[in-house]
Amino acid sequence: MSGTTDDRNDPGLRDIGPDGMQDKYLVLSEEERAKGFVRPVRRSYRHLICGGVTTMGQAIAETYARDPGFYGATYCATCRGHYPVGKDGEFVWLAPYDSKVGT
Ligand SMILES: [Zn+2]
Helix, strand or coil: CCEEECCCCCHHHCCECCCCCECEEECCCHHHHCCCCCCCCCCEEEECCCCCEEECCHHHHHHHHHCCCCCCEEEECCCCEEEECCCCCCEEECCCCCCECCC
16 A cells, blocks of 8 residues: 655655555645545546556545546556546546546
């Protein structure tokens, strides 16, 4: 399991482990997340390319809920790599949401 940081200069953001995950993922600070969510906090998404489901940590899920456009890409545990999110991205939230991750 990777860690998280709200420091954009944390070297862990550039370290990639053998499973293809970053050592750390950038998140909004607790203070920023506490300002309120504009989307539900969702933990699991499906990669449309392989059909695999990935579940993320709470701080990342809350960052998506606070700022849906915060990330340009996300991790797929099946493909072991990072792929685009957003309107034209490759991921959807699991039912009952079924909307694109990052929108
Ligand atoms: Zn995949």
